[in-house]
Amino acid sequence: MKLPIICPSCDHTLNVSQMTCPSCATQVNGDYELPTLLKLNREEQEFVLNFFLSSGSIKEMAKQAELSYPTMRNKMDDLIERVKKLQN
Template identity: 65%
Template structure:
């Protein structure tokens, strides 16, 4: 199950407010931003993982997805632009 990152009521980004240790009763409370990676869709996260597992080779990713290099490159460029817009 994927961690929810958007409010089911108003669709605004959620923030982390509490973390608990699974080994002891320690709890950490605050108002923390989620890492950028978690704000991406499952498909985008899978794309990044595939890129990593392909040793950063777009050519290899295209081969595995049975698509052309330019198609995969365009997808990569679109994701780069999206991530740039998400950064502060």
């Protein structure tokens, strides 16, 4: 099951309120904000993961996605702006 990150009623980012250990069933309850990277949608998270797996090479990512370097650079710039907004 995928972790929901957006409220289906009002489109705001959800917080985590409970976590359970799968080993011993210990439960932790509270109101915790999601880390910034988890606030990204699936596509954005995959982009960050691909960037990491390509050793931070936008050129390599562009090659693998069969896109031009400027197109991939623009995608990166858009994601950087999105992350900045999420951190504020």
